[in-house]
Each structure stands twice: as C-alpha cells, then as structure tokens.
Amino acid sequence: MTMTNSPRQAREPDAAGLFGRFGGAYMPETLMPALRELREELAKADADAAFHARRRQILADYVGRPSPLFPAETLTKELGGAQIFLKREDLNHTGAHKINNCVGQILLAERMGKRRVIAETGAGQHGVATATVCALFGLRCVIYMGAADMARQAPNVARMRLLGAEIRAVQSGAATLKDAMNEALRDWITHVEDSYYLLGTGAGPHPYPTMVRDFQRIIGEETREQVFARCGRLPDALVACVGGGSNAIGLFHPFLAEPSVRCYGVEAGGFGLASGKHAACLSGGRPGVLHGNYTYLLQDEDGQILDAHSVSAGLDYPGVGPEHAQLRESGRVTYATVDDDEALAAFHWLARSQGILPALESAHALAFARRLAPTMTPDEILVVNLSGRGDKDLDTVLQHKGDAA
Amino acid sequence: MNRLDARLAQLRAQNRAGLVCYFMAGDPDFDxxxxxxxxxxxxxxxxxxxxxxxxxPVADGPTIQKAHLRARAAGQTTARTLALVAALRETDATTPVVLMGYLNPALQYGVQNFFAEAAASGADAALLLDLPVEHAAPFRAAARSSGLHLIAMTAPTSDDARLAEILRGVSGFVYHATINGTTGAARCSPAEVSTAIARVRRHTTLPVAAGFGIREPAQARDLAEQADLVVIGSQLVETLAQGGASAALESVYGFARALRGAAQSVRAPCARGSRP
Structure with missing residues (x-):
C-alpha cells in the first residue's frame, strides 16, 4: 500500500465551481470580480512553495500541529466494538479546527494587500480564530454574529473583543449564523475594494468550498499518517459532524479515493427531523441556492429559507457545503442525524469517561460513533473528529443538565 | 415586441430618460x-x-430588507406576485413590469414555469440579483422562450473583459448598479457614474438603467443626462412605509417631473440620435 494521500485534483470542481450539479458562484455582480481575483491569487499561492512552507510553519509553531490522535480506550472498552480514536482538533490554539482555514486565508489576504478582514461566526469558534490571525498579522477585523448566538456563546464574544476584533450584532431573522452571513456579505459588497472576506466553512461561492477544504485537509492527512504509524493500515470508518461541513470534508477528503474507508457525516437533528426544528439539510432539505452555492437547504415550498435549529450554535445553519451535497448523491459518504439530547448525553459521556469536554458540535459526531462502534469488530478502527473543545458551551450544557446526563 | 420593448422605443422617440419605480410585491399587503x-x-x-x-436578500440594504419582511409577513409568495401582475394588467395594459428578486424562489417555482407564468401574467422581464453571467445561459434561454427579457446587471467592479462577457447576447436594457453596496446605501458620485456608464456603452447598444443610491429628484435629473433609465427604489419604499400609497405616488410624480424637465432643458436631440 502507498502512504501517498489521494490526489486532490481527482475531485476538483469544474471551472464554474460545480461539484456535479452543486456549488457554483451565485453572487451579485459586484462580488464576482473579487471572487475571480481570489481564485487567481489562490492559484498563484498554491503554486508557490514558499506559501505552503510558511503556512505549515505557522500551523506547527503557532497552532500546535500535528494535533494528537488519541486512543480512547475507555470508550472502546465500554462499547465493545471498533477501536476508537479521537482526532484532537480541540487541542489546537483557539480550541477548534477553524484556525487551520484561518491561517491559510490570512496569508492570502496578506498577499492580496487587504487591510481589513470580515467574517461571520456562529458558535464563535471561527470568529475567535479569525480575530486571532488578524491580531497576529496586524489586520483590522470585523466579525458579524447573530444576537442569539452572542447570548449563548458569551465567552467567545469576550475572547474576540480581547483579541481586538469589532463584533457587530446581527438582529435579523433568527439572529444566528445564516443572518450573520447575510450581513457579512453585505459588508463585503460595500467594502469589496479593501476588504477580505474570510469565510469559515466549506460553503459559499466558488472558490471558498474548495479553498476551505484544502486548508482543512491537514486533518485527514495527519490522521492517515497517524493511523498508519500506529496500526500500519488505513482506518475503517471516519465520523465528523456537519454544519457547513469544513471539519468533515477536511477529515474525509484524503480518504475519498480509498473505497475501504467508510465516511459518516453527522448533521444536527435538533428536536428531531419530524419536529421540523433541526439543521439537517442533507437528511431533511431540498437543493436550492443560498449564499452563493447550489446545495441542500432547509426551505419552504416557496423557496424561502427556514431557520435551522440546533443546541449547537456551530451547526445551526440551513445550508451545507456543496461537496457534501455531491458526496451524498454519489453515496460515497453516509449522512446521519443526531438530536440535541443525544449530543448532550455524549458530551457528558466523554467528560466522565475520558476527561475531555467536547464542543457540542463534536458531541454530535461522538454520539453517532457511540451507535456505530458496537456494530463494528474489535480489529476495526474508527476515527472521530473531535473538532473543538466544549469550554464555550458550558452555559448551554449547564442549562440542560438534568435533561440529558 | 413586449411592453418593455415598446416603452423603450417610445422613450427613445421622445428623447427622454425613463423613470423606473421599484416597489416590493405585497408590501404592506396584497390589496x-x-x-x-x-x-x-x-x-x-x-x-x-x-x-x-x-x-x-443579501444585495438589499435595511429599507428593502424590511419590505421583504413586511411582504412575507402578509403572506406574499412568488405565485401571489404573479397574481399581482395579472391584477395590474386589468387596469394598466402598457406599463412594463420587471420582476426583480433572488434566484432561489424562481428555482423552486421551476425555471420554465416561472418565466412562462410570469409572461402569461403580464410581466415583461426579470432580473435575478444573484445570477451572474457564469450561470445565466439556461435561465436566459428559458426567459427568451417565454418572450421575457432577462436583464443583465453591471457594477462598478465589472472591468471591460467582464462587461464584454456580461453584455454578449443580452436584451431589454442593462441595469448598472452605480455603487458598490446594497440597495439604498450611499449616494452615488456623478463623475464615477458617468465614467462607468460610458464604459458599459462601449459594450452594448441597449439602453442603460442607473440604480442604487438615488434619493432625490435633482440627483435623478443629473443622472438622466448619462443614463436612459433611472431607477428609484429605497426612497419610494421608505416613503410608502412612512406615508402610505398617496405619499409614494406623490414621490413618483416628483421624480417623473424632474426627469421630463431634464429631457426638455438638458438633452439635445442629436446627442441621443448618435446612439442606436
């Protein structure tokens, strides 16, 4: 067997940014030249060894990569199936996988001579990561965050402010991630000449889904090397939560050309699919266009976008990255849902059994792994992406205590 | 030739810039x-x-965002908007209607159905703000087969290469957004608009509409020296929200008078004749 990662060219979108019928760049004309400029700069950077060297250096010295692959022996023993490993993205600087993407994009913003950076955030992890790299690079930072999310992720709001970012509260709609993204896009339309839009997930208009994926691929590349070093072979199953889907695509992508590796994306089931209050676009949505890409969306008959619901602010989005939409249709990745209660229970389970507080987003992946592992054999390897840490979620978890533990 | 073609020909014959008035369908309610x-x-x-x-509505500023909300709260849908156009045609058989919105509701309606039923209802053109030239071809074909124009949009950021691409094979008129911004945002700068419209005209012989950031009759009159059509949106939507229909119609009348004045006092007939 070879240790080479599967070539990413094998799964590139076409020139219009389409993965099959999904993706594209459906944006007002004002932004289309900026998206072209970004594509061109990205191509130049991608061909520049110095760019990659600098990115790797920052990821090592500042982010703390590689992140460990932890054998979760208590979980393995308790479930009595597959050997469970946790990919510890929660141990990255700023506490989640989001920083991997931010390091790559801030280097691009610098190359493009932009002095002002805009971003949207849901749970605040992407906002914190963006504020962090802006502080590191000396760039002005404006973060849009839904007012409802600001209330439930207060520690992250404080962190962003301490890092020197300006936080703009968004009141429209359900005042969550979708609305923050609308407002960030309006800012970009208005300040397109001098601002860089640092989008946080593998969605949005081309080239963002591809770019964010490529900056997050390091999760899967490291996992592949770490599993191989420890076990001498490929893992059998990968599990990651899917909101926009950047941690999942980052983990899955280097394995997609390996048919023996099963991939599971876990969407937020909220109060349950039947309740209509969830964030599971792939399981409970229909294709349409939002925020620049054609993908699965939560929407009504008239094409109006519905508000998502999840106990996890980072999954509370009515769309999903277009590559996931394509992977669902091709059947290469299996998508499942985990409800709020099951995710909260998994949070407590990991805390008590392994001494790790997971982000509520990552708790969705854990909850699914809890179902999956017993169906597998002890010689099989299951990797769960622990995409972030749960410190930001303490208020939410304490409020629900009693319902779930 | 639909109502829009007829109206554009008439404006050319009268040698004056036309007034385009934007309102949200179903704002504040259907009736x-x-x-x-x-x-x-x-x-x-x-x-x-x-x-x-x-x-x-990511391309809209706060004024028109509120109009989207009011209309949706009153139960307005794409189907009801087409019904509104049909109702207009009972009393007004000539004023052209351009539907302006976002792609997803049209997609969910079914692209062919959307254009066919829009035409049957009495609409003449459509402009979808988040449909750039890269993805426009199948929509343009569907619009054309129903006898509707799909209006192309240009922005201050569109360079010559892009303008050539955008304006190849378009019909009706060209909508130029005069500023980088959302609707109803900053006031546009006359000098920049003049340069930008001249650039657009190098790539098309179609009439050019100027929109975004036009708030006063005097400003509209100045723009009418450059543009063939002047679009007033947020100002009218705001007037409707504050003062009701009679205030809004009064405001429309004020803009119309300003533009007709412009035609008589500013524009020499030969200046227009030089363009097809």
Whole structure:
C-alpha cells in the first residue's frame, strides 16, 4: 500500500465551481470580480512553495500541529466494538479546527494587500480564530454574529473583543449564523475594494468550498499518517459532524479515493427531523441556492429559507457545503442525524469517561460513533473528529443538565 | 415586441430618460400593493420594477430588507406576485413590469414555469440579483422562450473583459448598479457614474438603467443626462412605509417631473440620435 494521500485534483470542481450539479458562484455582480481575483491569487499561492512552507510553519509553531490522535480506550472498552480514536482538533490554539482555514486565508489576504478582514461566526469558534490571525498579522477585523448566538456563546464574544476584533450584532431573522452571513456579505459588497472576506466553512461561492477544504485537509492527512504509524493500515470508518461541513470534508477528503474507508457525516437533528426544528439539510432539505452555492437547504415550498435549529450554535445553519451535497448523491459518504439530547448525553459521556469536554458540535459526531462502534469488530478502527473543545458551551450544557446526563 | 420593448422605443422617440419605480410585491399587503401599482403609470412611472420577496436578500440594504419582511409577513409568495401582475394588467395594459428578486424562489417555482407564468401574467422581464453571467445561459434561454427579457446587471467592479462577457447576447436594457453596496446605501458620485456608464456603452447598444443610491429628484435629473433609465427604489419604499400609497405616488410624480424637465432643458436631440 502507498502512504501517498489521494490526489486532490481527482475531485476538483469544474471551472464554474460545480461539484456535479452543486456549488457554483451565485453572487451579485459586484462580488464576482473579487471572487475571480481570489481564485487567481489562490492559484498563484498554491503554486508557490514558499506559501505552503510558511503556512505549515505557522500551523506547527503557532497552532500546535500535528494535533494528537488519541486512543480512547475507555470508550472502546465500554462499547465493545471498533477501536476508537479521537482526532484532537480541540487541542489546537483557539480550541477548534477553524484556525487551520484561518491561517491559510490570512496569508492570502496578506498577499492580496487587504487591510481589513470580515467574517461571520456562529458558535464563535471561527470568529475567535479569525480575530486571532488578524491580531497576529496586524489586520483590522470585523466579525458579524447573530444576537442569539452572542447570548449563548458569551465567552467567545469576550475572547474576540480581547483579541481586538469589532463584533457587530446581527438582529435579523433568527439572529444566528445564516443572518450573520447575510450581513457579512453585505459588508463585503460595500467594502469589496479593501476588504477580505474570510469565510469559515466549506460553503459559499466558488472558490471558498474548495479553498476551505484544502486548508482543512491537514486533518485527514495527519490522521492517515497517524493511523498508519500506529496500526500500519488505513482506518475503517471516519465520523465528523456537519454544519457547513469544513471539519468533515477536511477529515474525509484524503480518504475519498480509498473505497475501504467508510465516511459518516453527522448533521444536527435538533428536536428531531419530524419536529421540523433541526439543521439537517442533507437528511431533511431540498437543493436550492443560498449564499452563493447550489446545495441542500432547509426551505419552504416557496423557496424561502427556514431557520435551522440546533443546541449547537456551530451547526445551526440551513445550508451545507456543496461537496457534501455531491458526496451524498454519489453515496460515497453516509449522512446521519443526531438530536440535541443525544449530543448532550455524549458530551457528558466523554467528560466522565475520558476527561475531555467536547464542543457540542463534536458531541454530535461522538454520539453517532457511540451507535456505530458496537456494530463494528474489535480489529476495526474508527476515527472521530473531535473538532473543538466544549469550554464555550458550558452555559448551554449547564442549562440542560438534568435533561440529558 | 413586449411592453418593455415598446416603452423603450417610445422613450427613445421622445428623447427622454425613463423613470423606473421599484416597489416590493405585497408590501404592506396584497390589496394595498395592488392599489399602489394601479396608480404608478398615471403618476409617471415609465417602468415598474416589482420586488419578489425573499428571506435572505443579501444585495438589499435595511429599507428593502424590511419590505421583504413586511411582504412575507402578509403572506406574499412568488405565485401571489404573479397574481399581482395579472391584477395590474386589468387596469394598466402598457406599463412594463420587471420582476426583480433572488434566484432561489424562481428555482423552486421551476425555471420554465416561472418565466412562462410570469409572461402569461403580464410581466415583461426579470432580473435575478444573484445570477451572474457564469450561470445565466439556461435561465436566459428559458426567459427568451417565454418572450421575457432577462436583464443583465453591471457594477462598478465589472472591468471591460467582464462587461464584454456580461453584455454578449443580452436584451431589454442593462441595469448598472452605480455603487458598490446594497440597495439604498450611499449616494452615488456623478463623475464615477458617468465614467462607468460610458464604459458599459462601449459594450452594448441597449439602453442603460442607473440604480442604487438615488434619493432625490435633482440627483435623478443629473443622472438622466448619462443614463436612459433611472431607477428609484429605497426612497419610494421608505416613503410608502412612512406615508402610505398617496405619499409614494406623490414621490413618483416628483421624480417623473424632474426627469421630463431634464429631457426638455438638458438633452439635445442629436446627442441621443448618435446612439442606436
């Protein structure tokens, strides 16, 4: 067997940014030249060894990569199936996988001579990561965050402010991630000449889904090397939560050309699919266009976008990255849902059994792994992406205590 | 030749810039919207631009965002917007209607159905704000087969290479957004608009509409020296929200008078004759 990662060219979108019928760049004309400029700069950077060297250096010295692959022996023993490993993205600087993407994009913003950076955030992890790299690079930072999310992720709001970012509260709609993204896009339309839009997930208009994926691929590349070093072979199953889907695509992508590796994306089931209050676009949505890409969306008959619901602010989005939409249709990745209660229970389970507080987003992946592992054999390897840490979620978890533990 | 072609030909013959008035369909509700639309032609609107309500209008500023919300709260849908156009046609058979909105509601309606039923209802063109030239071809073909124009949009950021691409094979008129911004945002700068419109005209012989950031009759009159059509949106939507239909119609009349004045006092007939 070879240790080479599967070539990413094998799964590139076409020139219009389409993965099959999904993706594209459906944006007002004002932004289309900026998206072209970004594509061109990205191509130049991608061909520049110095760019990659600098990115790797920052990821090592500042982010703390590689992140460990932890054998979760208590979980393995308790479930009595597959050997469970946790990919510890929660141990990255700023506490989640989001920083991997931010390091790559801030280097691009610098190359493009932009002095002002805009971003949207849901749970605040992407906002914190963006504020962090802006502080590191000396760039002005404006973060849009839904007012409802600001209330439930207060520690992250404080962190962003301490890092020197300006936080703009968004009141429209359900005042969550979708609305923050609308407002960030309006800012970009208005300040397109001098601002860089640092989008946080593998969605949005081309080239963002591809770019964010490529900056997050390091999760899967490291996992592949770490599993191989420890076990001498490929893992059998990968599990990651899917909101926009950047941690999942980052983990899955280097394995997609390996048919023996099963991939599971876990969407937020909220109060349950039947309740209509969830964030599971792939399981409970229909294709349409939002925020620049054609993908699965939560929407009504008239094409109006519905508000998502999840106990996890980072999954509370009515769309999903277009590559996931394509992977669902091709059947290469299996998508499942985990409800709020099951995710909260998994949070407590990991805390008590392994001494790790997971982000509520990552708790969705854990909850699914809890179902999956017993169906597998002890010689099989299951990797769960622990995409972030749960410190930001303490208020939410304490409020629900009693319902779930 | 649909109503829009006829109106553009008429404006050219009269050698004056046309007034395009934007209102949101179903704002504040279906019946009030119907009454307002019926009065627009008489108040001096040369073209009606009718907003299709959408939950996530990223290209709109706060004024028109609120109009989307009011209309949706009153139950306006794409189907009801087409019904509103049909209702307008009972009293106004000539004022062209351009549907303006976002892609997803049209997609969910079914692209062919959307254009076919829009044409059957009495609409003449459509402009979808988040449909750039890269993805426009199948939509343009569907619009054309129903006898509708798909209006192309240009922005200050569109360079010559892009303008050539955008304006190849388009019909109706070209909508130039005069500023980088959302609707109703900053006031546009006359000098920049003049340069930008001249650039657009190097790539098309179609009439050029100027929109975004036009708030006063005097400003509209100045723009009418450059543009063939002047679009007033947020100012009218705001007037409707504050003062009701009669205030909005009064405002339309004020803009119409300013533009007709411009035609008589500023524009020499030969200046227009040099363009097809």
């Amino acid at each position: 009030a919207s119907r009454t307002l639309l019926a009065g627009l032609g008489a108040a001096g609107a040369d073209v009606i631009e009718l907003g299709l309500p959408f939950s996530d």
